[in-house]
Amino acid sequence: MTTTGVKRVLSIQSHVVHGYVGNKVATFPLQLLGFDVDPLNSVQFSNHTGYNCFKGPISTEKELANIFEGLEENKLLGHYSHLLTGYIGNPLFLRQVGEILRRIRIANPDLIYVCDPVMGDNGSMYVPKELLPVYRDEIIPLADIVTPNQYEVELLTGKEVRSEAAVWEAMDWFHERKIKTVVISSSDLGQPGILRAFLSQINGPRLAIDIPKQGDKDLFFTGTGDLFASLFLAHSHASGDVTEAFEKTIATLQAVIRRTVEQMPRQRSSGPVQAWERELKLIQSKSEIEHPKVVLKAQRLN
Numbered sequence: 208m209t210t211t212g213v214k215r216v217l218s219i220q221s222h223v224v225h226g227y228v229g230n231k232v233a234t235f236p237l238q239l240l241g242f243d244v245d246p247l248n249s250v251q252f253s254n255h256t257g258y259n260c261f262k263g264p265i266s267t268e269k270e271l272a273n274i275f276e277g278l279e280e281n282k283l284l285g286h287y288s289h290l291l292t293g294y295i296g297n298p299l300f301l302r303q304v305g306e307i308l309r310r311i312r313i314a315n316p317d318l319i320y321v322c323d324p325v326m327g328d329n330g331s332m333y334v335p336k337e338l339l340p341v342y343r344d345e346i347i348p349l350a351d352i353v354t355p356n357q358y359e360v361e362l363l364t365g366k367e368v369r370s371e372a373a374v375w376e377a378m379d380w381f382h383e384r385k386i387k388t389v390v391i392s393s394s395d396l397g398q399p400g401i402l403r404a405f406l407s408q409i410n411g412p413r414l415a416i417d418i419p420k421q422g423d424k425d426l427f428f429t430g431t432g433d434l435f436a437s438l439f440l441a442h443s444h445a446s447g448d449v450t451e452a453f454e455k456t457i458a459t460l461q462a463v464i465r466r467t468v469e470q471m472p473r474q475r476s477s478g479p480v481q482a483w484e485r486e487l488k489l490i491q492s493k494s495e496i497e498h499p500k501v502v503l504k505a506q507r508l509n
């Protein structure tokens with residue numbers, strides 16, 4: 208089956224009952240941007256792992272193989288234009304994703320694999336450390352597009368990334384593994400109040416966007432990386448122009464975060480912001496997902 212003109216994503220990520228991370232944050236934007244989404248849940252948690260506690264099952268590789276068998280026996284694999292993977296909580300499940308990818312690529316050699324190697328943020332891992340070698344040695348080399356954050360780049364390359372020169376060196380680490388497009392969704396390179404996002408393409412542009420940090424200094428958001436990956440998948444498919452895809456992705460993220468900050472139930476002075484108060488105002492941002500207004504432009508660096 209040919210997937211020319213088909214927009215259908217198999218999205219293997221977390222499901223949370225409350226809040227917006229993983230498949231809960233990726234599905235709505237992809238659907239609004241015209242994609243059929245087939246969510247396959249790697250875990251089913253009560254809420255994301257940044258709350259005081261989280262409960263719920265982590266899927267096993269056997270459960271994944273079983274669901275996949277159903278798709279395969281019904282000859283549905285050729286229907287996918289994209290595979291998107293995010294939060295996965297078990298190394299054997301992740302290894303099974305590699306096997307699934309090989310089988311979907313047999314059915315559709317044009318499949319685009321977008322890998323968000325979700326492992327942690329700000330210097331700490333929130334998945335078992337055994338996932339790192341599986342991502343690094345088995346899964347990342349199979350990807351077309353990767354969207355790590357700064358910390359995940361450091362884990363994968365085994366090198367500190369604290370300067371722009373180090374960013375480009377890290378980009379080459381990915382390109383040497385034949386990954387065409389690498390997007391570092393955010394980095395803190397020491398410029399106060401600024402997050403810098405980077406994009407590099409083999410035989411293509413090297414881009415950076417400076418993002419003024421929204422919210423108080425120590426306020427942070429969860430699900431933004433997952434939202435980034437889903438939006439970038441959609442916009443890069445819609446436009447052959449990777450600069451436009453990068454700018455639109457950041458534009459929507461900024462609008463969602465702005466609304467989230469503005470609609471926080473109470474002011475920062477009344478104690479630390481609770482995890483539920485920081486949940487992204489995703490549904491309320493429908494219009495900015497459909498029609499991103501680009502304010503922050505990309506700088507071309509090559």
Ligand SMILES: Nc1ncnc2c1ncn2[C@@H]1O[C@H](COP(=O)(O)OP(=O)(O)O)[C@@H](O)[C@H]1O
Nearest residue numbers: 328356392393404419420421431432435457460
């Ligand atoms: N405090 C913030 N202010 C403005 N933008 C932010 C902020 N936090 C995250 N973002 C947006 O979210 C995107 C994803 O970044 P980030 O959340 O750091 O990724 P990850 O969740 O993978 O660590 C960034 O490109 C940026 O557009």
Ligand SMILES: Cc1ncc(COP(=O)(O)O)c(C=O)c1O
Nearest residue numbers: 221255256294429430431432433
């Ligand atoms: C269950 C789950 N999925 C996904 C994520 C990834 O979130 P982010 O998009 O902020 O990287 C997290 C982070 O805490 C999580 O707990």
